[in-house]
Amino acid sequence: MGGKHSVLGNSTLNQSPTIENIQAAYKEGDTSRAQELIKISCGENNRLRLEKHQLLSVAAGNGDLEAVQYLLKEGRVDLPREPTDENPAVVAAYYGHEDVVKELLDSLPGTNWIGLRRLQELDVSDNRLTEVPACFLHCFKSLRSFNVSRNKLKVFPDPWACPLVASLIEFPGFLSECLEVLFLNDNQLEAVPQSVCCLKSLNELYLSHNPGIRELPPELGQLSNLWQLDIEELNIGNIPAEVRKEGPSAVLAFLRAHLRKAEKCKLLKMIIVGPPRQGKSALLEALQTGKVPQMMQNETSIRTTKWELEKPSGVKDKMDSVEFNVWVIGGPASMSTVNQCFFTDKALYVVIWNLALGEEAVANLQSWLLNIEARAPNAAVVVVGTHLDLIDSKFRTERIATLRAYVLSVCRSPSGTRATGYPDITCKHLHEVSCKTLEGFDGLRRLLFQVSCNIKDMSNAATSQKLVGRLIPKSYLLLQAAVLAERLRRDLEDEVQYLTDLQLEQIIEQNPDSDIKDYEDLQTD
Structure with a gap:
């Protein structure tokens, strides 16, 4: 969205004495006077329907829930379905009035806001948001880029939260299929929302300048499409400095190795x-x-x-x-x-x-x-x-x-x-x-x-990690031990020292905890 004057100022609203007086009342903190003027305006038969939508936008932008409820019910103002900058729900979300957003969305017939289902980019940066309106987020069915940077976020709402058990993550499933860019930088987050690790389509994740973030969840390493990970100015304790210097690919590889119980x-x-x-x-x-x-x-x-x-x-x-x-x-x-x-x-x-x-x-x-x-x-x-x-x-x-x-x-x-x-x-x-x-x-x-x-693995130019001291997933170490045991058995029984692909797969399957097939990297590691 543009600057705040585009909603409450003089640039986009068709100004009239009534609108100007209502804005002035809100600015002076006289909410009662503003509500009285809104009721007077709605009661005049010569007022255009367009002006009632303007009244709804002004009330929503100022977080006046009572006036919004009056306009929706008594004034019979319908909420537009298209998410333009002037849409009252978008205005309310822009200023962080989630109770108003919920009231507006609840006024629509059905459970989904059709306009928002087609929205692909949402930018609510540079606001005073302390949390993300959950009811609003669940309307985005096609969101590809979400920018909530430079706010005052500390936590995410319940529908985004992850319980302490790692198996179930309450996160809008549809976003995991479409969201590609997520800006969480310059907030007050104390941890990376665990639910972010479910966004398997994510390409870019920006976390910088959140002083409270001290660790990255290992599950981030599972995001195979993630190529940009901004952790600038973060005091991350679970990522070695030399790994951070190698860039996002090395960081993600390190997290993935940790998740797989890798050993040096x-x-x-x-x-x-x-x-x-x-x-x-x-x-x-x-x-x-x-x-x-x-x-x-x-x-x-x-x-x-x-x-x-x-x-x-x-x-x-x-x-x-x-x-x-x-x-x-x-x-x-x-x-x-x-x-x-x-x-x-x-x-x-x-x-x-x-x-x-x-x-x-x-x-x-x-x-x-x-x-x-x-x-x-x-x-x-x-x-x-x-x-x-x-x-x-x-x-x-x-x-x-x-x-x-x-x-x-x-x-x-x-x-x-x-x-x-x-x-x-x-x-x-x-x-x-x-x-x-x-x-x-x-x-x-x-x-x-x-x-x-000093030999580096040049097969992956993105990470180029040193071969000596590299992290090897535990499954591979177990596989190595199993192959050596099979070699010893064949040596004792004077059998051919050769494994076919099928025989190798059978050895892998003997370890029920093996994650080699899950990662589809048998041929690459």
């Missing part, structure tokens, strides 16, 4: 690749044990194991350790095409090459790097040169610098920008070690830890 996960997949006989198995053994490898392992195509890397000294990070599911992928060149099938995103790639082979080994890195980028675009890659002890110590510094330059020339253009089709590898992603003397392994552990803790 420090597990990450590490894939060690490189040509045969470059020292992949020896490197992993040295990382795991901190000792020089005692014997060469047979070269196999794929080997899996686990490794927990404790936070190295001097590293500043909230995580105290990272757990790796390590895949060592090698074998003869004839298996390279098959091995690529095991390249996945959300993993740390460690590419191994033999420093002693020089430029020839650098050239052999190209196919591995191209395949990684093709299968897992933007994956984190660390390139590790082995056999450092075979480089003459007298010329080691210069030789390593030369070989590093060769590696970077493969991954980057002459201008220094990232080369097309290759992972984003810079000098800080290169490292050299010796499995014979263990030289360089402390630095490698530090590098692997730092890179791992």
Whole structure:
């Protein structure tokens, strides 16, 4: 609506001495005089019906319930059904006179105000409303945008309230299907109305500048269409500051994870690749044990194991350790095409090459790097040169610098920008070690830890949360335990270690509390 003068002032009403006198009486606080003038005006046969509607608007705007009742019953004034700015019910709602609104709506035959059923936008911002007239709200059958910002709302009326039990929410069901934008900002709310969590069509929700709001209900995370969540200037205690900085999508993801009883996960997949006989198995053994490898392992195509890397000294990070599911992928060149099938995103790639082979080994890195980028675009890659002890110590510094330059020339253009089709590898992603003397392994552990803790999930650009420390719903953790148990059973009974989609669904169904199917995210998480 426009300014208040559009209803009670001189701009929209067809002014007459009677109207002017009534307005003046209300302004002076002489309600009795205003009511007397209204009765006199209604009693004169020469008054137009249009003026009676004006009288009703003036009485409604001033919250004069007695005068409104008189005009409706004695004056036989009919309430218009279209929700224009001059409509007495709209005027009364604008000024927060809910008793008048109820009286006006009750005067209409039937239970619904037909005009309001088609209303799509309602703006009652910048008023002195302390609550929302419930009877008025229940008339909106097609409302898409509701702006009740910059008022003095503290609570919502009973029909909007949510009982303490979380299963039933008394909220106009029709609004959950149509309401897309809701402005509740700049009020005095002490909590987010729980019933808002039922508005499944909601796209935008504005809650800022409500000092009393200290928590967001986890159920907000269920609003899958919500992309804008304004919580500026709110002291939210149940959302970490780093999550808030990531934006609305991260906040909603955090709430959804909390709702699903999610737990922090420090597990990450590490894939060690490189040509045969470059020292992949020896490197992993040295990382795991901190000792020089005692014997060469047979070269196999794929080997899996686990490794927990404790936070190295001097590293500043909230995580105290990272757990790796390590895949060592090698074998003869004839298996390279098959091995690529095991390249996945959300993993740390460690590419191994033999420093002693020089430029020839650098050239052999190209196919591995191209395949990684093709299968897992933007994956984190660390390139590790082995056999450092075979480089003459007298010329080691210069030789390593030369070989590093060769590696970077493969991954980057002459201008220094990232080369097309290759992972984003810079000098800080290169490292050299010796499995014979263990030289360089402390630095490698530090590098692997730092890179791992900064890998982000790029599959969801909106949140881009870090993979290490991410929240995993409890249902997935239970599913992981069930799959591992099934793997152990098959290993003992010498069965094929392969699960079909149907078998996986059957394992999920064994947990009655699983919410994986409810969220339809089995393929995305």
